[in-house]
Amino acid sequence: MPTICLGFKSSIKFFSFPAKLTRLIHLRYITLSCDDLDVLPKDMSNLWNLQTLIVDTKSRNLTINANIWKMIQLRHLKTEASIILAANGDGKAKAGENLQILGRLSPECCTDEGFNKARHLKELGVRGQLATLFEITSLDKLDRLENLKLLNDIYPESASRNPLRGILKSNWFPPNLKKLTLSGVHKNDEDE
Numbered sequence: 001m002p003t004i005c006l007g008f009k010s011s012i013k014f015f016s017f018p019a020k021l022t023r024l025i026h027l028r029y030i031t032l033s034c035d036d037l038d039v040l041p042k043d044m045s046n047l048w049n050l051q052t053l054i055v056d057t058k059s060r061n062l063t064i065n066a067n068i069w070k071m072i073q074l075r076h077l078k079t080e081a082s083i084i085l086a087a088n089g090d091g092k093a094k095a096g097e098n099l100q101i102l103g104r105l106s107p108e109c110c111t112d113e114g115f116n117k118a119r120h121l122k123e124l125g126v127r128g129q130l131a132t133l134f135e136i137t138s139l140d141k142l143d144r145l146e147n148l149k150l151l152n153d154i155y156p157e158s159a160s161r162n163p164l165r166g167i168l169k170s171n172w173f174p175p176n177l178k179k180l181t182l183s184g185v186h187k188n189d190e191d192e
Helices: 018-022 043-046 114-115 132-134
Strands: 003-006 010-013 029-033 052-057 063-064 076-085 101-105 123-128 147-152 179-183
Touching: 018 043, 076 123, 101 114, 123 132, 132 147
Parallel strands: 029 052, 052 076, 063 076, 076 101, 101 123, 123 147, 147 179
Antiparallel strands: 003 010, 003 029
């Protein structure tokens, strides 16, 4: 059942995603809480004034059909699910300029195009098959990134059966990184 937090004192509970929510264009902060929420609709793009979007769900993946690059005020997008961005950017000059926290993005969505738009990121979380991430891109261009959380989620397999090799030896990480959190990453003999 989705929950919308209005301020910090009360919340309204819904049994399904409230379609009228996407008409509240002056909304700046929203927390959606729903155990089985796995898709955010395209109409969420209409919330151009939204600064913080937090999605609390037990779903493994969260597909965002909304074009977050049209939400030019968006600063914080957080969830524990692996975010799959279904909509591509529209090329606006200010798209992603204010985005500071993005967690947890699917490795497949960690593209140079997206990182060029979100170049002011300070905190990034990535959840999924991290081997894919290391093949796709490098995070060295995110020169403002201070906090990086990597969760190697290779469900239904065990991460210990597929250790990542050599990730700590590469110059793959951003230059100003202050905090690195690795989860589901198992050391093997080659990493010594």
